[in-house]
Amino acid sequence: MNPAKTLQDEATCAICLEYFNDPVSLDCDHDFCRACITQYWEGFDADISCPQCRETFPQRNLRSNRKLKSMVEAARELSLQSGREPETERLCEKHREPLKLFCKKDEIPICLVCDRSKEHRDHTVVPAEEAVEEFKEKIQAHLKKLREEREKLVEFKVIREKRSQENLRKTQTERQKIVSEFQQLRQFLEEQERFLLAQLLKLDKEILKIQTESINKLSAEMSHLTELISDIEGKYQKPASEFLQDIRSTLSRCEKGKFQQPEEISPELEKGLSDFSQKTVALTETLRKFKDTLPSTLETKSGESLGSLRQGAIAANVTLDPDTAHPRLVLSADGKSVRWTGTRQDLPDNPERFDTVPCVLGCEGFTSGRHCWEVEVGGGVYWAVGVARESVVRKGEISLSPEGGIWAVRWCEDQFRALTSPVTPLPLSRVPSRIRVCLDCDRGQVTFFDAGDQAPIFTFPPASVPGGRIRPWLRVVGSRLSLCP
Numbered sequence: 001m002n003p004a005k006t007l008q009d010e011a012t013c014a015i016c017l018e019y020f021n022d023p024v025s026l027d028c029d030h031d032f033c034r035a036c037i038t039q040y041w042e043g044f045d046a047d048i049s050c051p052q053c054r055e056t057f058p059q060r061n062l063r064s065n066r067k068l069k070s071m072v073e074a075a076r077e078l079s080l081q082s083g084r085e086p087e088t089e090r091l092c093e094k095h096r097e098p099l100k101l102f103c104k105k106d107e108i109p110i111c112l113v114c115d116r117s118k119e120h121r122d123h124t125v126v127p128a129e130e131a132v133e134e135f136k137e138k139i140q141a142h143l144k145k146l147r148e149e150r151e152k153l154v155e156f157k158v159i160r161e162k163r164s165q166e167n168l169r170k171t172q173t174e175r176q177k178i179v180s181e182f183q184q185l186r187q188f189l190e191e192q193e194r195f196l197l198a199q200l201l202k203l204d205k206e207i208l209k210i211q212t213e214s215i216n217k218l219s220a221e222m223s224h225l226t227e228l229i230s231d232i233e234g235k236y237q238k239p240a241s242e243f244l245q246d247i248r249s250t251l252s253r254c255e256k257g258k259f260q261q262p263e264e265i266s267p268e269l270e271k272g273l274s275d276f277s278q279k280t281v282a283l284t285e286t287l288r289k290f291k292d293t294l295p296s297t298l299e300t301k302s303g304e305s306l307g308s309l310r311q312g313a314i315a316a317n318v319t320l321d322p323d324t325a326h327p328r329l330v331l332s333a334d335g336k337s338v339r340w341t342g343t344r345q346d347l348p349d350n351p352e353r354f355d356t357v358p359c360v361l362g363c364e365g366f367t368s369g370r371h372c373w374e375v376e377v378g379g380g381v382y383w384a385v386g387v388a389r390e391s392v393v394r395k396g397e398i399s400l401s402p403e404g405g406i407w408a409v410r411w412c413e414d415q416f417r418a419l420t421s422p423v424t425p426l427p428l429s430r431v432p433s434r435i436r437v438c439l440d441c442d443r444g445q446v447t448f449f450d451a452g453d454q455a456p457i458f459t460f461p462p463a464s465v466p467g468g469r470i471r472p473w474l475r476v477v478g479s480r481l482s483l484c485p
Contacts, residue, residue, distance in 0.1 A: 011075040020072045024062040028055045102131035316371040318362045318472050326358040337482035354394050362472030372438040374451045380479025384410035385435050388473035407446045407460045418458045
């Protein structure tokens with residue numbers, strides 16, 4: 001290890017890569033030129049950070065480093081002294097004479113004997129000092145350009161680090177927003193839960209009160225009837241003279257002993273139970289829809305707002321595979337659109353080609369990650385957009401359903417439906433002109449959006465798409481579909 005080189009490195013600023021000029025120390029004990037760190041922090045009012053260790057500080061605190069300043073002076077002096085050290089004069093290896101001249105053609109230093117030799121006789125030769133001055137000027141020009149390039153790199157480095165700090169602040173702001181929104185959502189749901197449970201508790205108390213009153217009344221009725229039955233049975237066993245005595249009173253007691261069934265539940269309580277049941281059904285349906293649409297919504301919106309800062313869906317550059325296209329489908333030269341033709345083309349019946357159902361697959365296949373693409377659908381008689389297994393049946397009739405390895409939505413006979421089993425009608429106010437297909441291989445989920453207003457259309461829930469290679473899939477009859485850039 002060269003001690004002088006180590007000293008010079010320790011005396012160099014990490015920003016400008018020059019010897020420290022008015023060195024200052026940060027709270028993390030890293031040192032920089034005062035001008036360099038001031039320029040680096042320009043535009044930052046708070047949460048400033050160290051360019052080396054990234055530690056953040058609540059406020060600026062620059063301490064002059066006098067010891068480092070003295071060390072820098074020593075390093076400068078050492079560098080100057082090393083530059084002034086006399087060099088041993090080099091001699092010509094051939095003639096052992098001092099190298100006083102310089103051959104411009106061969107670009108090598110030579111001695112006086114070499115100059116007179118046949119080898120250099122016709123060459124342009126100048127004194128070594130003159131050549132040194134000439135080349136020093138050229139080197140100085142190069143050094144100037146190199147220093148300018150280094151300054152540009154230093155400036156670019158400062159700008160890039162500032163931009164990174166700004167992006168980190170943005171992500172922190174987004175993080176705080178998300179935490180705040182979900183905290184409010186949790187608070188709202190907890191309040192709703194407490195409110196509904198309190199209502200249920202109130203209903204429980206009402207039901208228990210009615211139940212207790214009804215049971216007490218029934219018990220009293222049972223006791224009264226048991227006593228009456230015992231008295232009448234005793235009367236029934238007595239001799240005729242005693243049996244007939246007060247017979248009208250006995251009959252009257254029998255008639256009054258008829259059981260009066262108590263009311264099971266009051267109309268008000270019945271209505272309260274019905275209203276609460278409707279609220280529960282509505283709340284359950286709302287939460288289910290929210291839970292089903294939340295993952296897809298997060299993937300779409302976060303991918304648009306944060307871009308590459310978050311690992312969202314990747315925009316897939318999908319093209320159509322001509323080897324899979326049905327003979328009645330015509331693909332464009334760039335593989336970006338497909339249209340229906342009434343004439344069956346003379347195409348080879350290769351194993352990959354659909355021969356009965358007018359379908360075509362995308363060239364690209366996906367096994368992991370999240371991917372999305374858009375399809376311009378327009379009008380037309382019949383079309384379907386979605387994804388299919390690599391191993392989907394190509395020959396003969398195929399099942400247009402998840403059981404058949406296809407997950408898609410379709411337009412047919414003025415009706416928009418999801419190809420579930422059975423199909424699910426989609427009550428949309430209008431048919432989208434562009435559909436975004438979002439495939440999440442890791443979750444096994446496919447979601448369709450209206451690419452115009454980002455409104456969700458339909459979602460095949462998580463784990464509905466099994467593992468394996470999945471490809472884009474289109475079906476066209478009397479229509480034309482185009483893949484959007």
